[in-house]
Amino acid sequence: MKLKVIVTAKIYDEVLEYLHQNCEVIYFNELNEETYPAFIEQLSDTKGIFSMGLKVDRFLLNHAPQLKIVSNVSVGYDNFDLAEMTSRGVMATNTPEVLNDTTADAALALLLATARRIPELDQYVKTGKWHGLVEDEWFGVDVYGKTLGIIGMGRIGTAIAKRAHLGFDMNILYHNRSCNIEAENLYSCKYCSLDELLQKSDFVCLMTPLTSETKYLLGKREFKLMKETAIFINVSRGQTIREKDLISALQNKWILAAGLDVYEQEPVDLGNPLLKFPNVVTLPHIGGATKKTRLNMMKLAAENLIQGLTGERPKNLINEQAYWMKTCLADGREK
Ligand SMILES: NC(=O)C1=CN([C@@H]2O[C@H](COP(=O)(O)OP(=O)(O)OC[C@H]3O[C@@H](n4cnc5c(N)ncnc54)[C@H](OP(=O)(O)O)[C@@H]3O)[C@@H](O)[C@H]2O)C=CC1
Numbered sequence: 001m002k003l004k005v006i007v008t009a010k011i012y013d014e015v016l017e018y019l020h021q022n023c024e025v026i027y028f029n030e031l032n033e034e035t036y037p038a039f040i041e042q043l044s045d046t047k048g049i050f051s052m053g054l055k056v057d058r059f060l061l062n063h064a065p066q067l068k069i070v071s072n073v074s075v076g077y078d079n080f081d082l083a084e085m086t087s088r089g090v091m092a093t094n095t096p097e098v099l100n101d102t103t104a105d106a107a108l109a110l111l112l113a114t115a116r117r118i119p120e121l122d123q124y125v126k127t128g129k130w131h132g133l134v135e136d137e138w139f140g141v142d143v144y145g146k147t148l149g150i151i152g153m154g155r156i157g158t159a160i161a162k163r164a165h166l167g168f169d170m171n172i173l174y175h176n177r178s179c180n181i182e183a184e185n186l187y188s189c190k191y192c193s194l195d196e197l198l199q200k201s202d203f204v205c206l207m208t209p210l211t212s213e214t215k216y217l218l219g220k221r222e223f224k225l226m227k228e229t230a231i232f233i234n235v236s237r238g239q240t241i242r243e244k245d246l247i248s249a250l251q252n253k254w255i256l257a258a259g260l261d262v263y264e265q266e267p268v269d270l271g272n273p274l275l276k277f278p279n280v281v282t283l284p285h286i287g288g289a290t291k292k293t294r295l296n297m298m299k300l301a302a303e304n305l306i307q308g309l310t311g312e313r314p315k316n317l318i319n320e321q322a323y324w325m326k327t328c329l330a331d332g333r334e335k
């Protein structure tokens with residue numbers, strides 16, 4: 001008998017086909033008020049879930065006593081209550097690496113668009129304001145040769161550093177809890193404290209995961225430390241900053257501008273003051289999304305799911321302990 005899995009993410013046909021070959025698939029195109037009760041009902045004998053950003057908490061787990069694995073089609077997994085999953089032996093997996101370059105491209109796109117005021121100038125052309133020589137009040141600022149501070153120099157941070165250093169001759173500062181020797185050697189990145197990075201950078205790019213440590217990492221104090229000419233880019237998660245403090249920073253001109261892919265609340269509320277600033281360039285949390293990369297993320301997530309269901313250690317297992325609890329201890333294998 002095939003094992004039952006629930007799919008709650010939009011999924012490309014070839015990946016759905018792969019899952020069908022291996023599992024009995026219950027597919028929810030969308031989880032909303034109407035479909036949620038049926039989803040909860042299906043959980044009772046479900047072994048695996050394939051989802052993107054699904055909140056996996058005690059409530060969900062209480063309804064899923066047979067669950068072995070939740071495969072996230074995303075590298076960030078702040079949607080998981082990891083402690084709760086691990087204590088119940090439910091494996092958690094994500095999709096690192098395959099989206100590094102796509103997300104780094106998006107971060108650079110935001111950086112360039114904000115610095116050179118591309119959306120404003122696009123409107124300038126399209127609304128017929130272009131009559132002669134463009135006045136210098138519309139000019140942006142240079143990117144090449146400037147200092148970029150990357151907070152969170154991991155897989156994606158390093159891909160951003162590569163582009164900025166090799167492509168735009170930028171000096172790179174970075175801050176992590178530990179050093180990234182590869183980034184230092186390959187792209188001349190220099191480690192510094194968070195405060196030093198904020199004070200010295202022309203561009204500050206936030207690229208950490210959202211954790212209890214990074215929640216509200218940047219607030220009023222940190223925005224005030226930045227240069228008045230600094231441009232802030234956030235492609236991590238909305239809650240890594242205090243959004244109301246970013247709004248104050250822009251209102252009071254503590255910083256020059258911001259480029260944002262992520263928000264405290266998503267989809268962002270139309271009344272959010274951030275949407276009113278001409279010097280804020282916005283994207284709808286699409287940094288990691290191109291069709292090719294999304295397909296690769298889905299394929300990886302599907303492989304992780306099947307590996308977990310068939311007793312293999314999933315390639316991108318996040319909580320090792322859960323694997324040993326359910327898979328190895330259950331069949332008597334030694335750690
Ligand atoms: N907008 C989008 O579409 C996308 C957003 N993302 C977001 O980007 C995040 C990063 O992805 P990825 O690069 O693959 O992750 P990595 O784990 O490779 O990198 C994260 C980096 O953050 C650093 N970090 C973690 N905690 C802290 C802390 N408390 N203080 C300072 N630095 C810290 C880590 O270094 P150290 O451990 O040494 O501190 C590491 O270098 C994801 O978790 C996700 O939230 C990812 C893809 C797309």
Ligand SMILES: O=C(O)C(=O)[C@@H](O)[C@H](O)[C@H](O)CO
Binds near residue numbers: 288
């Ligand atoms: O992988 C991550 O952590 C991401 O943030 C992205 O890939 C989104 O999941 C995706 O863009 C859907 O919003």
